Amino acid sequence: MSFQFQPSTLVRDVTLRDGLQLTKVAPSTEAKIDLIRQLIRLGVPELEIGSLARPDLVPTLADSLDVVRGLTEDELDRSWLWVATPRHVEKAIDAGAKNFQYCLSASDSHNKANIGRPTEDSIAAMPAAIEKVKSVGGRIQLTLATSFTCPFEGYVSEDRIIEIANDPRTDGADDIVICDTLGQAVPTQVSRLIARVVGETPARRVVYHGHDTWGLGVANTLAAISAGAAMVDGSLGGLGGCPFAPGASGNTSTEDILFATRPEWLTPESLGEIVRTTEKLLSDLGEPNRTKTAQGARSTANAFEWVIADSAS
Known part of the structure; x- marks a missing residue:
């Protein structure tokens, strides 16, 4: 029997942006394009594919x-x-x-480290960014890093997030992305903040972006979905981290989120292909595979449909 848990929630893979920020090497441009096409072919609905961060600071995304x-x-x-x-x-x-x-940090200290300016300056520049995007029929997200904690300032007030989300200069954003940049939030915090964003800020798609530093990545993601998040982020094998946030570890694993949410397009076969794709990518990068789903899929519990058929070979 196949179960569908959260068929309406979109899972976005962020391997090719957040996932590559801390790796010592990167796939070639051609390999990145091949990975995008592979994930789209397998059913992943949306992807993060890169960044315009300074290439001298994040060379893997140059x-x-x-x-x-x-x-x-x-x-x-x-x-x-x-x-x-x-x-x-x-x-x-x-x-x-x-x-x-369009990314900015809720905390000034992280915004200065990450983007090189106070948060206020980033907010002030957002209307011009929105205008440029809308002029070509594009979409733009208000992405709020350090929505829960900051590596330099500690806890970030929920009211600070609501204030930025309601700032008229952020009007026009199609989505708002709430980021647990350091992976220090717990499910009750995630549920409460996502619910407040859904209920107290302009109507737009709410996205949750989490990290798994303290092992609560999947739990926090499920809490976000239950509170109204329409999209959640993950990276293959739990790859990733922020170079300007000491203590941040990898993203929540795409495979673990997919196994937990079971979107309609996911099958045991497609999940198996994603696991194999991750294994090759991480081997090429010399990075560890942090996903629990890969371990389960490679088990010998062959009566379970989600185990990869060739796991014993």
Whole structure:
């Protein structure tokens, strides 16, 4: 028997942006494009494919615009690019990008470390970014890093998140992304904040982006879904972390989120292909595989349909 748990919730894979931020090596541009096509073929509905962060600071993402140029219109419709300034948006539009994550941190200290300016300056520049995106018929997300805790300031007030979400300068954002940048939140915090964003801020899609630093990545993701998040982020094998947030570890594993939520497009066969894809990618990168789903899929409990058929070989 096959169970469908959360068929309406979209899972976005962020391997090619957040996942690669701390790796010592990166796939080639061609390999990144191949991975995007593989995940789309398997059913992953949306992906994060790169960033316009300074290439000297995040060299593994330096070819992000080349990745954009290598994709088809249909593929670009499902792909998101990290930006932090209106100038980033201009450059990405010129390359063909359609969907943008306009990122700022709720805490000033992290915004200065991550983007090089106070949070207020990032908010003040957002209307220009929104205007540029809308002029080409694109989509833009208000992405709030350090929505729960900051590596420099500690806890971040929920009211701070609600304040930014309700700031008229963020009007026009199609979605709002609530980020547990350090993976320090617990499910009750996630549920409460997501519910407040859903109930107290302008109507738009709410996205949850979590990390698994304290082992609560999947629990927090499920809490976000229950509270009204319409999309959740994960990376293959739990790869990732923020280079400007000491203590941040990998993202919540895409495979673990998929196994927990069972979207309608997911089958044991497609999950098995995703597990194999992750194993090859992480082997090529020399990175550990943190997903529990891969361990389960490679078990010898062959009566369970989600175990990979060749696990004993």
